[in-house]
Amino acid sequence: MGTSASATSQAAPFAPTHQADHQGNSMAEHRRSLQSVNIRNSKAKSIITNKVAPVVITNNCREEFQIHDKIQSANYSMGRISDLLPEHYLVLGEFFMVQDVYNRADVLNTTKSHGAPNFRKVKGNYPLFGMGQPSLSGFKQVLQRLQIDGCEEVIFICLREEPVVFFRSDGDFIPYTPRGRENLHENLHDLDRELSAEQIELSIRKELCDFAKLSENMFYVYNDIEHFKDEPQQVQILSEEDIHVTEEVYKRPLFCQPLQRYYRLPLPMEGAPLEETFDAFVNILRETPNLSLMRDSSRPLPALLFSCQVGVGRTNLGLILGALVFHHLQGASKSPRQEIQKSEHKLDFQVIQLLISRLTKGQQVLDEVDDAVAMCSEMHNIKNAVYENKLKLEGIGEDYQIQGSSTKGYFLQRTLQSLERYVYLIVFNAYLHDQYPQAFPQSFSQWLCMNAWIYRLLASMDSSELSAPASLITDGIRVLVSSDFLATDLLSTAKEMKVANFRRVSKMALYGMAQPNSEALAVVMSYLTDQRRGHSTILWLNLQEELVLEANGQMFTPRETGCVEQPIPVCVHYPQQLQLQEMELALKQDILRCEKWLEVITEQDKQMRMFKSCHTIEELFVHQKSIYPGLSYQRIPLTDCCAPKEEVFDRLLEAMKSSLAEDPNCAFIFNCHNGKARTTAAMVIATLTLWHINGFPECEEDEIVSVPDAKYTKGEFEVVMQVVRVLPDGHRVKREVDVALDVVSETMTPMHYHLREIIISTYRQIKMAKSEADAQWLRLRSLQYLERYIYLILFNCYLHLEKKDSWRRSFSQWMYQVAARAGVYAILNHLGFSEFENPDDSPMARLRFRWLPHSVQSIPMRGQLI
Secondary structure, three states: OOEEEOOOOOOOOOOOOOOOOOOOOHHHHHHHHHHHOOOHHHOEEEEEOOOOOOEEEEOOOOOEEEEOOOOOHHHOOEEOOOOOOOOEEOEOOOEEEEEOOOHHHOOOOOHHHHOOOOOEEOOOOOOEEEEOOOOHHHHHHHHHHHHHOOOOOEEEEEOOOOOOEEEEEOOEEEEEEEEOOOOOOOOOOOOOOOOOHHHHHHHHHHHHHHHHHHOOOEEEEEOOOOOOOOOOEEEEOOOHHHEEEHHHHHHHHHHHOOOEEEEEOOOOOOOOOOHHHHHHHHHHHHHOHHHOOOOOOOOOOOEEEEEOOOOOHHHHHHHHHHHHHHHHHHOHHHOOHHHOOOOOOOOOOHHHHHHHHHOOOHHHHHHHHHHHHHHOOOOOOHHHHHHHHHHHHHHHHHOHHHHOHHHHHHHHHHHHHHHHHHHHHHHHHHHHHHHHHHOOOOOHHHHHHHOOHHHHHHHOOOHHHOOOOHHHHHHOOEEEEEHHHHOOOOOOOHHHHOOOOOEEOOOOOEEEEOOOOHHHHHHHHHHHOOOOOOOOOEEEEEEEOOOOEEEOOEEEEEEEOOEOOOOOOOOOOOOHHHHHHHHHHHHHHHHHHHOOOEEEEOOOOEEEEOOOOEEEHHHHHHHHHHHOOOEEEEEEEEOOOOOOOHHHHHHHHHHHHHHHHHOOOOEEEEEOOOOOHHHHHHHHHHHHHHHHHHOOOOOOOOOOOOOOOHHHHOOOOHHHHHHHHHOOOHHHHHHHHHHHHHHHHHHHHHHOOOOOHHHHHHHHHHHHOOOHHHHHHHHHHHHHHHHHHHHHHHHHHHHHHHHHHOOOOOHHHHHHHHHOOOOHHHHHOOOOOOOOOOHHHOHHHOHHHHOOOOOHHHOOOOOOOO
16 A cells, blocks of 8 residues: 655765764654655645554545654764763764864865865966865865966866865864774774775664664764863764765866866875875866867966865875876976975985986976975975975984884884875876876876886885894894794704704705804814815805894894894895995994993893804905805895895896806706795795706605695696796796705705795785784785795796896896786786785785885784775
């Protein structure tokens, strides 16, 4: 007879994270429901309640329908900011709604005159504007102001990543944001990567409407979070029309102004945006004919209007992006360079110098970014932020023990984030130089994968250039850790050879071991040059990237006091060996000069020692070379557990080629701190190289492995096979690498360590991790092992393809010039175990994050970005 209808919309796909029980009888719930039902035009003649849902009969008695309006209050949480304030429902299960912009945030005092806080035009003649968050009426006022100023075409870009909703108030709609009890001044970030801010806003509005129906059409919000005077405030919510989401506020006025457009481009509060955010910005350029290089020059440029919460940090970044776009549209001759007073602070970071030296027109690219930064610096200057944070960091370094590690870590992170933002602007401008004239055939993400050397360079932008110098070993910040503690002698060779994990590849002059001291070095050299082996030419390759020295006849390396098992990588650039030598020499002098007892960690326990003798590794080998003239020594640093960098493959191959040219029977020795991961990887590289020079052994057919998930033990992961399919004769190339891995692993059976098999064994440990941090560390390690395996396959392919030219083109050149075009870096930029999970759920699937130096504490959680 009647029609069954619902008076409420369906819930958006965002579930509250907490639940609370709220009891009430069914009749009371019906009464609340009836109070909240809004039947337009007074259609209801009568309302009949029952146990199911109210039945409404219209005035003309022609229509009857039932309202299913029961709200499950038990799905919602309640809470209060303090015991003195009332309890009420919480948004998304835990958050309070706080007025978005406080009065003091409007530094430029433009809310009344222009409609938005901190409204401004950049220096120069570009139609480039920025502002903070306006209300609905304020936004309309801004558009009217731009129209009066002659801006016909306006592109408005909201830069907020956090959800914002607008409550009806005195004929306007005022912005509010959800915030946590612990920090009511800070907006939410990284709520849910799978949901956009717009989707979360719709979920919030649905919840707010439900809360109002459960609370006599009222909801509590907060305007004064400093003093809480007259707080919380009550707002009336009768329907969804009393709440606007961001899209409604910004898009509805545009219907009356067809030349104005709206975009939402979420930017992070700190650091550089993700590549896909740059891609989205480029898509705006693609969609706007008047921003094309082929535009009608007789038309005025469109106005670009950027907005975030208060109109400072993220708005400043948006303005700089806009300034770079206008520069490319109008050319350097028309840019307002002469009018701008640029920052006096020169950022002499090594990463910037190396970047501009390798970029095409690098200095011009940098100058244009500096011009754009200066143009947009009225409220914030990115270069000054880097400089000031670095000064604060250096001040803490001078008085470390007083101010503490937490303060130092804070300013270190702030310095790196502001530096990263500045450097990514340089990279993006280089992209504009390359792609703007071609109308952007490649996205920024694709372009970076084609220029993956930039990721390698950006990965060096770590804390080493900013952190405390090695001399702080005497000030309690770092402690000396002995090789006995770090290198367990799993192969039981220390008794005979005086060094842990000494081994040889069968039928080849390839040896590996842990870091030897002077005594072990003498024993090993005597062993290699005796009558039985008779090696007259020996190349010794040290793979350690951390500082190492011998003190009182024992090998030590400095580590952070609170994390002695985590190495301190020294981020160095070519010539690496020379720089490491200088730092180790400085560390040696510091230890000898201090003349006091120092804390050390040995295999047994912590001890206090006074060191009378101290030698660098270079000094140990200089002494041995005076005894064995055929000995050569090189330092080629590798990062532990990771795939060697492209340049490391170059240096290893070049070192071997040079030695073999002098003596085809040259012996090669590799060592790292424990003779395990890095040593094994280098021995596999050497094995493949020697096979290409001297001939491959006969490869047997693939053995049948009768263990669970045998294909993964054999390295047949989907991403590996994807690379194999791309490579010429890829299956043979992979099989040869597998044989080399097996040959090298036979020398170290007691270690139970195999570079290929450790991939799946590490990944399986994730499920057994004791904490989320441990799980993320294992996930990172498994990805690094997987990437290392793929790099060995790529290197073997390179050896095959470039052999005809005697490998004149380096591996790094081949990777950037050949493999990149074949999409190898694009594959590596989505690295993961797609058989078991979505790789993109972890930031570590990306080159940008995986190639950074990591410690256990620095790993971002799953689904969270740095």
